[in-house]
Amino acid sequence: MQNPRELALDVLMKIDKKEELSHIAIGETLEKYQFSEKKDRAFFTRLCQGTLERRLTIDYVIDLYSKTKVRKMKPLVRSLLRMGACQILFMDHIPDSAACNECVKLAKKRGFSKLSGFVNGVLRTISRQKQEIPFPDRNKDFEKYLSVACSMPEWIIRHFLRSYSEAETETIVSSFLEPKKTTVSWMESSGSREELIASLEKDGAKVEDGKLLPEALRISHYDFLRRLTSFREGRFIVQDESSMLAGKAADPKEGQKILDMCSAPGGKALYAADKLHGTGQVLARDLTEYKEELLKENIERVGFENIRTQIWDARIPDERLAESMDVVLCDVPCSGLGIMGKKQDIKYNLEESALEDLVKLQREILKTALTYVKPGGSLLFSTCTINPKENEENFRWLAGQTGFEPEDLTPFLPETLDIKTVKEGYIQLLPGIHPCDGFFIGKLRRTK
Incomplete structure (x- = not known):
């Protein structure tokens, strides 16, 4: 090199x-x-x-x-x-x-x-x-102290403090600096979990169980992802457990028609297609050719035939799909405040003024998403942020739409996750507090 x-x-x-x-x-x-x-x-x-x-x-x-x-x-x-x-x-x-x-x-x-x-x-x-650097005094200016200690813009610290205590905020922003292992989702259609672990270990990777779901594994000590035999064979996809939880909460069943509206790079779509066991159909859409190529690359590697891709602007209704989908996955574009430990650009490039514009964009997409859900079908709304305006407020807005009601998420979540709002149809996962990315999951069902 x-x-x-x-x-x-x-x-x-x-x-x-x-x-x-x-x-x-x-x-x-x-x-x-x-x-x-x-x-x-x-x-x-x-x-x-x-x-x-x-x-x-x-x-x-x-x-x-x-x-x-x-x-x-x-x-x-x-x-x-x-x-x-x-x-x-x-x-x-x-x-x-x-x-x-x-x-x-x-x-x-x-x-x-x-x-x-x-x-x-x-x-x-x-x-x-270096042993005597005068850092800001946390007792005199907590925001400045935490900004310098955890390399986080002060406006983001202030933003978190509006929703969380000083202790919770410090836990959240400190977690972004912790070393990250690669979390992967085992594709059960490609062979047993034990076979996947054996293949990973044969290639020199260290494998640990996930923290929340049995299909989750955490791998480390490998050199290059594409050198792993099991990756090339499509036995797993790289996916955080928070995203897997969203896929599990969607509860895909064999034979269903599923739409993933903002899909790239395709983790949730592939997770759903795997649970369909070769039946049904997943339509994975995104906005650009570049994003569609990301989807196609992952689909080709995994080898599923019950999933297809399409370039589509999620804001624009497609009348051909009106009230035809059993499950609609809607992981809307968001501020990404829950994944700053993996994507450093977010904390340096995001501006506070952009948050309001994002909420407007999200509601445009979510309004369109509602039109695709058939009676008795469900809408799974998710983001990788921890901003209440993008998450809880949007979910309450969705729940107020005619013909939709929140669905209790208790059956889909591990017992180790004790979140008070689970019966109200949504959860907010917090980095450092929960063993995954910062992520929001909300589910609504279209009444018959």
């Missing part, structure tokens, strides 16, 4: 300039160097992800010890200092001297010899002072 630090620098600069989303930029580089040494790929990934997830903390520290503030630095110098500080502050196995020296070398290699002394000075000062 080319110098992992130099590759990380290129990726971080692309993300800083908002040329690419982080998971795409990192994923493309890993794809290109998939046959490189595992330790180099692991270091590259940790350096990129660590610098991104801790960026606000890192910027705070750099600003303490640099005369030039981070926002005024040249993009390359800014990215170099961030990745150098990340190694010094959060990657204990990397000697501070190596972090400093390699950043200085890269500055010179990229034509910034005159600023290499500045880079060296700032990083060595951080190294000397």
Whole structure:
């Protein structure tokens, strides 16, 4: 693999300039160097992800010890200092001297010899002072403290504090910094769970049971997903347990017609198709060719024939499907505040003003979704956020529509999940408090 630090620098600069989303930029580089040494790929990934997830903390520290503030630095110098500080502050196995020296070398290699002394000075000062950094006082300014400690914009902290206590908010935002294992959903149509585990372990992966559902597994210590035999054979899909719970709550039954309105990359659609055991039909829709390609790629790998894809704007009613679906899955576009631990771009790119616009878009889609549910059929509404306006308020609005009533979710959830609203037809899952992503699930049935 080319110098992992130099590759990380290129990726971080692309993300800083908002040329690419982080998971795409990192994923493309890993794809290109998939046959490189595992330790180099692991270091590259940790350096990129660590610098991104801790960026606000890192910027705070750099600003303490640099005369030039981070926002005024040249993009390359800014990215170099961030990745150098990340190694010094959060990657204990990397000697501070190596972090400093390699950043200085890269500055010179990229034509910034005159600023290499500045880079060296700032990083060595951080190294000397790292045990004595004056962080904000949590008792005097809790929002500022939590923002810096957990690398979370202050407006998001304030947003959470409107709905949750200080302790709950700290648990939620702290959880986004915890290491994440890959959660996968076993496709029961492709063989037994035991066969899947044996195949994963044969390929060197460490396998653990999920926390909520028997079809969930957590895997780690593997090198590259596509090198896993069981992945290529379509024995599992990558899917968080919160999303699996939504699929379970939809309660797909053999022979049913199911519509997934905002489907890409297709986790819920494939979960539903698997439970149909080769019967029925799942129609997976999304807005663009790119998203349809993601759907087709996963469907082809898994090999199900009872699922097809279609490009469609979810806001636009399709009269051909009016009152024809047994189950409608509607995972609407949302703010993504429940998955910031996996998608770092959200906390840096999302603006508070966008939340109101999202609620309007969601209601447009949900209003259309209602038209597809046949009498006796159900609508499963979900999001990967923890914003009450996008979730509970939208669900109450849905429940007020003529001909629909909330359905008790108790039969579909594990006993370990004790959520008070379950009988009212909805649950809000919280990261750090529940063992999954932040996710909302609500279910309504069309009365006969």
